[in-house]
Amino acid sequence: MASARHGLHVLLPATRLRWHPLRRHCRSFYLRAGLLEDLRARSLVADITRPAQLESEVQKQPQTVYLGVDPTARSLHVGHLVPFLCLLHFQLRGHQIVPLIGGATGLIGDPSGRSTERPLSARETIEYNVGQLTQGINQFFTRAMDYAEKRLPHSSTQIAPPNVQNNLNWLKDLNLLEFLRTVGFHSRVNTMLSRDSVSARLASQQGISFTEFTYQLLQAYDFLTLHRTLGCTIQIGGSDQWGNIIAGVELINRANSAPGTPEGAIEKGFGITTPLLTTASGQKFGKSAGNAVSLNEEDTSVFEFYQFFLRSSDADVGKYLKMFTLLPLEQVESVMEAHNKTPEARAAQRLLAEEVTELVHGQDGLARAQLATKILYERDISAARAEDVIAALRGNPVLHLCDASEVLDVPLTKLAAAFRLAASNSAARQLVTAKGYYLNNMPVSDVHQKLSSADLIDGRLAFLRAGSQKVAVVVVLK
Incomplete structure (x- = not known):
């Protein structure tokens, strides 16, 4: 010096x-x-x-x-x-x-x-x-x-x-x-x-x-x-x-x-x-369930990041489209005009989530977030591929990578308990009786039904669901 x-x-x-x-x-x-x-x-x-x-x-x-x-x-x-x-x-x-x-x-x-x-x-x-x-x-x-x-x-x-x-x-x-x-x-x-x-x-x-x-x-x-x-x-x-x-x-x-x-x-x-940004409700921007939403995928998955912006309120979404995207302001105004006519379609929120996710995580990150959303919320699994699902849900607790011996020829009620879709095997059987347990979006009707290789989508995937919220995505390892 x-x-x-x-x-x-x-x-x-x-x-x-x-x-x-x-x-x-x-x-x-x-x-x-x-x-x-x-x-x-x-x-x-x-x-x-x-x-x-x-x-x-x-x-x-x-x-x-x-x-x-x-x-x-x-x-x-x-x-x-x-x-x-x-x-x-x-x-x-x-x-x-x-x-x-x-x-x-x-x-x-x-x-x-x-x-x-x-x-x-x-x-x-x-x-x-x-x-x-x-x-x-x-x-x-x-x-x-x-x-x-x-x-x-x-x-x-x-x-x-x-x-x-x-x-x-x-x-x-x-x-x-x-x-x-x-x-x-x-x-x-x-x-x-x-x-x-x-x-x-x-x-x-x-x-x-x-x-x-x-x-x-x-x-x-x-x-x-x-x-x-x-x-x-x-x-x-x-x-x-x-x-x-x-x-x-x-x-x-x-x-x-x-x-x-x-x-x-x-x-x-x-x-x-x-500006120090707050939401329309007065909350500090950037928190989800009390935790900061990270730009680092190791801390906040791309799916969670996408969902954070998808959940933006009608009162905030127009402001966020201007701030967090490079869309022309005329386009933002047009989008908001259409959104205000049919807010239930949430087209503005979807555009916001797509734009900011691509900005931060790239086109690949956006594709993974959209696939995860399609699987978990839209329940569109017909064309799902195992490797794409693993990439989209990596780090998400709903994803379970299992050896074939762990899941094949195992009662679905037992899997429900193992993956915490039900509190116990008994609770899982009650779920079946109430027609609230699903395999690949189809209700399970037999409490003795087991998971078979014929049930697997793309030869490796099984989607288990209890009610409308609890989901387990099972991937059989090669």
């Missing part, structure tokens, strides 16, 4: 911020609407600093824009879709995007939007999460570009892949004296105290620690570092990040201003905040 006397702009060797994308997209797109106009129309922005000047800058030349990503969890979730779609709109218009993972700031914790102190995360946990998030971010934008290519007309603008960064690279060896001289010198305590994230905590019984109090300075330092090393001019964040973003804009202008700089000099650096 350079000595303190050289100043902040040489703290990092140039090699620290080099990046080597696996592939560079030559695909580019023509979008009729202006960038900020489109973001506003799609409700993807809450606030913008100096919007008129920013509009002029993004029209004049490509900008570099960054978004911070918290590494306290290993996977992205649907709550990330709002800022990530905002970032995607910049990328589609030829701007360089920089998702910045807080490998260093994640060790401290952001007080924004919290009433109590975050517990400190273990270094090993943050390091692992950074690696997982890096993969997840690159995968998201790769699939998003494939999604966009099918929907948007091409233009001459070149598109670069995301330049994913980790602020641990420049904060881990930061000299305290240098930090105080370059960041602390330009920061005013009274301004820091007035930030909403700080003032709310000061009014609480627990108060705020010095560690969390200085978080805004570290985030401001990130913006300054990216501004000087990558030419970054724009920061995107959730609306709870407004104070931290303003701190970064102020630091850029104070640190870059030479002695004697006249008042009213052109300011540098811009901030954009995205």
Whole structure:
């Protein structure tokens, strides 16, 4: 690291911020609407600093824009879709995007939007999460570009892949004296105290620690570092990040201003905040049965992801189509007009689920989600193929992979108990008597009936169902 006397702009060797994308997209797109106009129309922005000047800058030349990503969890979730779609709109218009993972700031914790102190995360946990998030971010934008290519007309603008960064690279060896001289010198305590994230905590019984109090300075330092090393001019964040973003804009202008700089000099650096999304019922967007809906298939299956959007309310679906898809706004309006006439058809929800699932999980993921829906909810199993069913339901508890000896020539009532379709063999027999137990959508009428090879669809599949809700999909292993 350079000595303190050289100043902040040489703290990092140039090699620290080099990046080597696996592939560079030559695909580019023509979008009729202006960038900020489109973001506003799609409700993807809450606030913008100096919007008129920013509009002029993004029209004049490509900008570099960054978004911070918290590494306290290993996977992205649907709550990330709002800022990530905002970032995607910049990328589609030829701007360089920089998702910045807080490998260093994640060790401290952001007080924004919290009433109590975050517990400190273990270094090993943050390091692992950074690696997982890096993969997840690159995968998201790769699939998003494939999604966009099918929907948007091409233009001459070149598109670069995301330049994913980790602020641990420049904060881990930061000299305290240098930090105080370059960041602390330009920061005013009274301004820091007035930030909403700080003032709310000061009014609480627990108060705020010095560690969390200085978080805004570290985030401001990130913006300054990216501004000087990558030419970054724009920061995107959730609306709870407004104070931290303003701190970064102020630091850029104070640190870059030479002695004697006249008042009213052109300011540098811009901030954009995205709305914190809630449903029409007032619930926080992105939760399903109390759990965050993940963009990582290991945490949330493609089927569950698809169903989450398919369950969107009539009051929310129009807003989500604008925010989470690249469909033309005229098409969204047309879809909603038709939907409002026959809401029971849920055509808008189905379109939303299809679009967002393809955006996040690709065409293959969408096909698997649709097959799972077809099997489990529409009960269309006539053309089912074993390998497709396994791929569609992998990770779903309704799927049971069994040896032939475990299921063939076994009473169906016993299988009902084994796969928890009934509480016991006796309860399963009562289910048969009540005509509530089905094999391949046909009611079982004999309590002594056994599963035979002749019952298997595609030679390997059996669909067991108790009533209308409980399902077991049995696949006989080869």
